[in-house]
Amino acid sequence: MKKILITGGAGYIGSHTAVELINSGFEPIIIDDFSNSQEKVLDRLEEITGKAITCYQGDCADRSLLDQVAKDHQLSGVIHFAAFKAVGESTELPLKYYRNNLVSLIEIMEFMRDHQIQDLVFSSSCTVYGQPDVLPVTEATPRKDAESPYGNTKKVCEDMLVDFVKSKPGIRVISLRYFNPVGAHPSGKIGELPQGKPNNLVPFVTQTAAGIREKLTVFGDDYDTPDGSCVRDFIHVMDLADAHVKALAYLDEKENNFYDVFNVGTGKGDTVLQVIKTFEEVTDVKLNYEIGPRRPGDVVKIWADTQKINEVLGWYPKYSLADSMRDSWNWQKGL
């Protein structure tokens, strides 16, 4: 059974990917410092998969910890999720973001180089496209200046990976540019677990529905979109998890140095108000929301062209927005 190191494997996307890896015959080996997740996620992973989960608690930029993992396990590849991701906080504390997101990737690349580990899947983001001029965005759409230090860390990480791949024979890397991950495992046992006030729309929706938040604010309804609210490409986290498994399989077929990027989205844009409406329809819960002013820096509309990932990796999303809302609500109710 191939062992894959997953940094940040107790987090939202990492935990769902751990499930998909196990379902596909891999053994995930997790490193997580629990800076934005909880240890109980590991018990939940064991409940879902029926498998014991190996996790090292600590910083994935700690080289001695990484070396210990390599001593204990023969690793076939790495999926690097660990990063800070709060866009707003990154403008207040940019160095915290540059340190964690860049240094951890540098350590991971040096670790791979020194231990002859060839394959890496990296968590990038559609934030690298900024405010796009043409929609949908393809992987060839030019990257724009980042709107935040967080977004810039993803751009710089992608650039570092390109140089890394050129520098050592056999290194194979895929950057997956995630659009907007939503939903939860259909069991309701794992899901997105924001610490404090959520930064993303759907946890705000579910927390408002649960009465934890009094009101949801929609930032602007006068944009040039079908109903005036912003448009995003909402991708179910289980579909996103599956894309990592497909990316690893694809890397395994490559014989030489390899680097590529893939959009991971549904290929369809939905507005914020459509998300609210879908949530209300699926759950039969009425949401208390108001229309607020536009939020500076918000991308007005973005969705993915997914032709490349469909054709090259053979990956297609299986879940709908309604599935995502049902699973997110199920998870929130469990909390």
Ligand SMILES: NC(=O)c1ccc[n+]([C@@H]2O[C@H](COP(=O)([O-])OP(=O)(O)OC[C@H]3O[C@@H](n4cnc5c(N)ncnc54)[C@H](O)[C@@H]3O)[C@@H](O)[C@H]2O)c1
């Ligand atoms: N969720 C999104 O909307 C989104 C969108 C695009 C890209 N991404 C990227 O996907 C990745 C995973 O995102 P997520 O939503 O699962 O976030 P998350 O915060 O839920 O998961 C990240 C995990 O990494 C851990 N971590 C952070 N720094 C660490 C370090 N130095 N060492 C060890 N563990 C560390 C955290 O404790 C957490 O468990 C991130 O790189 C993020 O930037 C997320």
